[in-house]
Amino acid sequence: MTTVFLLVLYLGQAQQESNMMFADINRCKYFAARVMKQPANPQTKKRYTAICRPVEVDLSNPKVRVYRWKDINVIERYLNEFLMTQENDPLLKERYIDYERDATGKADGKKEIGFGHTYNPDKKFFTAVTKDGKEYKIPVKRKIPGGATKTYLTFQESKDVARKDAMIHRDSARKTIKNFDELPEELKMVATDIDLNVKGKFNTFSELKKGLENLDFDVIKNEYERSGKIKGKQTLLDRRNKPTLKLIKDAEKKVNFEYPPTQAKREEPKEIEVEVSDIEPPKSFKQAFAEARANKDAEFTYSGSRYNTRLKGETPQQYAAFLGKDMPVQVARKGGMVIKNYKERT
Helix, strand or coil: CEEEEEEEEEECCEEECCCCEECCHHHHHHHHHHHHCCCCCCCCCCCEEEEEEEEEECCCCCCCCCECCCCCCHHHHHHHHHHHHHHHHHHHHHCCCEECEECCCCCCCCEEECCCEEECCCCCEEEEECCCCCEEEEECCEECCCCCEECEECHHHHHHHHHHHHHHHHHHHHHHCCCHHHCCHHHHHHHHHHHHHCCCHHHCCHHHHHHHHHCCHHHHHHHCCCEEEECCEEEECHHHHHHHHHHHHHHHHHHHHCCCECCCCCCCHHHHHHHHCCCCCCCCHHHHHHHHHHCCCCEEEECCEEEECCCCCCCHHHHHHHHCCCCCCCCCCCCCCCCCCHHHHC
């Protein structure tokens, strides 16, 4: 048996039928929060509420459906759609042999080559990884025609070195973001790039880290922007911010509209009824009122508000007789202890 999270829905106080289960509680909480942001029903004035309840399910059962993220190659997407364009777009387009240069920014004497790979001048080898996962070494100093020694990388070598860099920082981001493996691939790419390119990493972007871990897109979109000094002035780094925002928005669309199941078959509602059968549906207002009247109670509480049990049209004398009182009962109006009569509410 495996623990997953069932999205339990209520309309007002009445539990609704629901069979949506999630592998990750943060994704479940995202949908619960979205449900509760909806306006009330214009006719009944009731609102939906939702909670995420842990349940045990047998994932080998073909009728059990659990929503989770698709597992695709994040590294290749990050290289092709983000890193190579951001770090060295001319190299990506023209595919020339790239020679070392002084690293940009506060690099403390380091050199840079390829797609943003920085290194100390005394480094002996670059570590590279092919698309099929084979790691190999490239000497930093190599002879070129004519006998001179230079530091250079071909286009493919530059990409393979960048792939190794991306893998290192993806794994570092995975250690930092507790639910990294449950994030959509676009947010994994954002987290990987923060780890790779931001000094201080998620210590600098601590609120973004919280947003990623809670899958809170409002926080993520407020906290993703980077800034830096250009010509002595602090400014937003739109060259990185714009594609980063696109990744975030693509991830948000996926959360809203894509539901990749673990099984092809849709679960029948009855299959999870066993999981929720021990939940007693909350009483409706009419049930609570009827119970209070049956007990001859003058007041009862419902959804945090207090109500009396007097019927519309019932005189104070009749109401006092119903309650067995000698004197008419004082019924408080709005603003007092008791807000409304039952018939006035319906």
